[in-house]
Amino acid sequence: MKNKILYLLICLSSISFAQESISELLEKYNNHSVPYISVQELAMPKTEAILLDARDYKEYAVSHIKNAIHVGYDNFDLKTLKKNIPETSTAIVVYCTIGVRSERIAEQLKQYGYTDVYNLFGGIFEWKNNDFPIYNSDNKETEKVHVHSKDWAKWLLKGIKIYD
Template sequence: MKYFILFLLFFGSTHIQAQKSIKKLLNKYNDKSVPYITPQELKALNKDVFLLDSREPKEYHTSHLKHAIHVGYDEFKIDSIQKKIPNKNSEIIVYCSVGIRSESIGDSLKKAGYKNVKNLYGGIFEWKNNDLPVYNSVEKETDSIHTFSLKWSQWLKKGIKVYE
């Protein structure tokens, strides 16, 4: 029993520390110009939303949220979004690895007149850290997450880290 309690204390505090660390990271790089939606809030939504993945193709092909549209970051073009989502009142959730690149893409969407844009708090990493499913390029559930680099992989606490 004593070891079980120690196990819970260690792994429970690790998850809490990860959340605090992600909070510090996002506070450092983001200005909250695009409001956050948590993984739990997104999972609980009972309506259709557009999910936009603002990572690079190799990241998206490794894993993404179900029904996400790849829009990229380096090659992002607002024109392609306006064709896919002509209604500027559509609810849009943008995500990346942790929520930094997606804030930039969300800002671009807002400047183009989209009114209901949110940024997934902690990105796909926090989604997976909360045991929520991700899908590979053939739409099969996977545990692999492209972490962009070894440095950024520290924020992913669950799943298989891929960074090549």
């Protein structure tokens, strides 16, 4: 009986360890070359920054953070961005679904000479999970969030999950 209970406890503990948190995912996939900014800090009125959305356009069209500029990931164009944001000391926050693609874009910005660049910790999921508003392509508040993939969907705890 003791062996069965011990086996059951081991199985249950391995299940709980198998479920990663957003922090663990970012630790696993990111190299932390760009500092994070929390959604709470970004939402503060004193925080002034240009927001760049590094997701696919279909994700951005479903919902995005107010006033975010879509820059994409696969088709990100640094030269066009440089024309629109010529001052390299401008505060920039890049976000995506949870913060992996946005780190790659933020790294490019830093390599190009931008000096005040941040990655939004937890991306749009963390933003929505903390009850901050998101907007659709008509700039109307929405509950819908494109989840990028079924694997990532479990990290969105609030809102309506939209798949392709």
